[in-house]
Amino acid sequence: xxxxxxxxxxxxxxxxxxxxxxxxxxxxxxxxxxxxxxxxxxxxxxxxxxxxxxxxxxxxxxxxxxxxxxxxxxxxxxxxxxxxxxxxxxxxxxxxxxxxxxxxxxxxxxxxxxxxxxxxxxxxxxxxxxxxxxxxxxxxxxxxxxx
Amino acid sequence: xxxxxxxxxxxxxxxxxxxxxxxxxxxxxxxxxxxxxxxxxxxxxxxxxxxxxxxxxxxxxxxxxxxxxxxxxxxxxxxxxxxxxxxxxxxxxxxxxxxxxxxxxxxxxxxxxxxxxxxxxxxxxxxxxxxxxxxxxxxxxxxxxxx
DNA sequence: TGGCGAGTGGGGAAAAGTGGGGAACTCACC
DNA sequence: GGTGAGTTCCCCACTTTTCCCCACTCGCCA
Numbered sequence: 001x002x003x004x005x006x007x008x009x010x011x012x013x014x015x016x017x018x019x020x021x022x023x024x025x026x027x028x029x030x031x032x033x034x035x036x037x038x039x040x041x042x043x044x045x046x047x048x049x050x051x052x053x054x055x056x057x058x059x060x061x062x063x064x065x066x067x068x069x070x071x072x073x074x075x076x077x078x079x080x081x082x083x084x085x086x087x088x089x090x091x092x093x094x095x096x097x098x099x100x101x102x103x104x105x106x107x108x109x110x111x112x113x114x115x116x117x118x119x120x121x122x123x124x125x126x127x128x129x130x131x132x133x134x135x136x137x138x139x140x141x142x143x144x145x146x147x
Numbered sequence: 148x149x150x151x152x153x154x155x156x157x158x159x160x161x162x163x164x165x166x167x168x169x170x171x172x173x174x175x176x177x178x179x180x181x182x183x184x185x186x187x188x189x190x191x192x193x194x195x196x197x198x199x200x201x202x203x204x205x206x207x208x209x210x211x212x213x214x215x216x217x218x219x220x221x222x223x224x225x226x227x228x229x230x231x232x233x234x235x236x237x238x239x240x241x242x243x244x245x246x247x248x249x250x251x252x253x254x255x256x257x258x259x260x261x262x263x264x265x266x267x268x269x270x271x272x273x274x275x276x277x278x279x280x281x282x283x284x285x286x287x288x289x290x291x292x293x294x
Numbered sequence: 295t296g297g298c299g300a301g302t303g304g305g306g307a308a309a310a311g312t313g314g315g316g317a318a319c320t321c322a323c324c
Numbered sequence: 325g326g327t328g329a330g331t332t333c334c335c336c337a338c339t340t341t342t343c344c345c346c347a348c349t350c351g352c353c354a
Contacts, residue, residue: 011302022300094342
């Protein structure tokens with residue numbers, strides 16, 4: 001299964017709906033059933049996991065202990081924001097008010113392919129994130145990939 | 148079986164009833180028979196375990212030794228608060244006075260999906276919990292999931 | 295230049311949440 | 325044993341939100 005690639009700035013209509021770029025839709029595994037689980041991302045954005053990938057995540061979460069304080073805190077934080085959404089016949093999903101608010105999304109959204117997930121950002125917030133990241137692309141590559 | 152997800156602030160009516168969000172109801176295993184065992188949670192909230200999951204919990208509790216002082220204390224504390232509740236035809240449950248009082252719930256309740264259980268908080272108490280947790284989401288994720 | 299696929303927008307039906315009325319049941323007190 | 329107050333439970337009705345479907349426009353490709 002190919003990873004999600006590319007980026008696009010789309011509009012968010014008055015009902016909180018955003019289109020998912022056709023390229024990303026076609027990269028969806030049929031197992032995902034046109035369905036995503038969307039949750040609060042790391043950094044100020046929304047993560048969109050295809051259903052099949054999310055199932056794997058749930059297994060990890062399910063293996064955490066209820067009796068461990070930090071595990072409880074993490075489980076609450078990831079699950080409370082989660083919501084299952086299905087593409088409508090136009091290839092859109094509707095964002096929940098809660099996540100729209102969290103990510104500071106207004107009438108435009110930046111849709112980002114990020115390998116195993118899709119990310120949705122407020123365009124300005126994304127711009128700001130790119131600027132504030134101290135390390136540039138080349139430096140990051142060195143650090144992360146150990147080149 | 149998918150875990151419970153999402154969060155919502157709902158009202159508690161004069162009869163102590165709270166609606167369970169439709170999304171969480173549909174995540175219920177049919178085996179649970181629209182029934183929960185509700186008990187005092189860890190942290191200042193109420194835990195709501197679907198019947199099928201609660202059965203597993205009871206097995207764990209049952210396997211504890213009667214001869215161990217702490218096991219006895221734990222068994223008492225978890226069982227003394229437990230009560231079985233069933234959804235009414237409107238998808239609501241009624242909270243017992245004891246648990247309402249314990250969790251400090253007034254006329255509003257925060258309903259939280261927390262994977263294998265549903266949690267019910269007083270909205271202010273939940274806010275306070277989120278603030279007092281020192282670690283932020285990203286740090287927690289790193290620690291707990293080792294990402 | 296016509297057709298198809300992609301993105302955008304809105305209207306109507308159905309479902310979800312909220313609140314209250316009334317029957318049945320319990321318990322206490324006369 | 326009967327009466328009455330207090331609970332509990334079940335059902336009905338209203339309001340708001342959500343979801344599903346249809347219609348339009350724009351741009352690309354044949």
